[in-house]
Amino acid sequence: MPILEANTIVKVYGGSSEEGATRALDGVSLSVNEGEFVAIMGPSGSGKTTLLNILSGIDKPTSGTVSIRGTELSEMTGDELALFRRRQLGFVFQEFNLLDSLTVKENIMLPMVLEKKSAAEMESKAKSLADLFDIQSTLDKYPYQISGGQQQRTAVSRALTNDPAIIFADEPTGNLDSKASAVIMESFEKIVAQLATTVLLVTHDVFAASYCQKVVFIKDGMIHSSIVKKGSRKEF
Ligand code: ADP
Ligand code: ADP
Numbered sequence: 001m002p003i004l005e006a007n008t009i010v011k012v013y014g015g016s017s018e019e020g021a022t023r024a025l026d027g028v029s030l031s032v033n034e035g036e037f038v039a040i041m042g043p044s045g046s047g048k049t050t051l052l053n054i055l056s057g058i059d060k061p062t063s064g065t066v067s068i069r070g071t072e073l074s075e076m077t078g079d080e081l082a083l084f085r086r087r088q089l090g091f092v093f094q095e096f097n098l099l100d101s102l103t104v105k106e107n108i109m110l111p112m113v114l115e116k117k118s119a120a121e122m123e124s125k126a127k128s129l130a131d132l133f134d135i136q137s138t139l140d141k142y143p144y145q146i147s148g149g150q151q152q153r154t155a156v157s158r159a160l161t162n163d164p165a166i167i168f169a170d171e172p173t174g175n176l177d178s179k180a181s182a183v184i185m186e187s188f189e190k191i192v193a194q195l196a197t198t199v200l201l202v203t204h205d206v207f208a209a210s211y212c213q214k215v216v217f218i219k220d221g222m223i224h225s226s227i228v229k230k231g232s233r234k235e236f
Contacts, residue, residue, distance in 0.1 A: 002031045011062050038199070042224075
């Protein structure tokens with residue numbers, strides 16, 4: 001069952017004249033199944049971030065449609081879309097985007113505060129996510145007191161607090177060394193396997209993409225090819 005469907009997405013940035021404009025996406029169609037773990041790969045400037053932003057409702061396409069769980073994003077009002085994104089989608093960024101003035105636990109709980117969840121519920125959810133990602137010992141620390149890998153696992157935990165249907169991640173390993181990258185990709189594998197969450201990430205890290213079940217290659221704003229892996233990743 002597709003959870004996300006994009007149909008002939010075109011994105012043109014800037015200016016009405018052809019010379020001034022950048023055609024960042026040139027007719028991208030894509031279907032992602034529920035519980036799938038997908039990487040979008042491509043060279044710098046190929047349109048990866050633009051595509052991710054459009055699929056997740058951060059940005060609007062010039063033409064084409066995106067629907068998630070059967071709801072077309074363009075048919076929602078701004079308020080409906082904001083609520084939909086908060087409740088159904090989770091986001092992870094290259095820069096982690098944690099708040100330095102809050103502890104790890106408070107950072108994880110932030111989306112639940114916005115949803116006005118009870119203190120007990122927030123506490124128990126933060127603890128269970130910290131267990132899942134092995135960051136229990138960092139809960140009362142501040143982001144600058146923990147490693148980059150722990151910061152990224154905090155960010156992944158925060159993205160999961162409202163049990164989103166889809167996690168979108170933009171270069172999640174971009175600021176991590178290879179060991180921390182492996183840990184973060186294993187956390188995504190856990191989310192997909194244990195929580196049946198759909199994960200869609202953008203990367204130019206081949207090692208990160210090797211964890212995904214499907215890799216879509218994008219070049220000059222168009223899908224060039226894609227591969228679907230049979231069976232699980234082999235370790236040597
Ligand atoms: P990638 O993520 O693959 O590096 P991007 O989606 O960031 O690619 O960019 C695709 C193209 O669109 C590039 O030529 C980039 O310069 C251009 N672009 C991206 N965002 C904007 C913007 N906000 N305004 C104008 N051009 C943009
Ligand atoms: P990435 O490589 O992760 O896609 P970029 O450096 O391409 O990051 O883009 C960072 C931000 O700058 C994005 O939000 C993108 O939309 C914006 N951007 C990229 N290219 C341009 C551009 N030519 N004009 C305006 N904004 C741009």
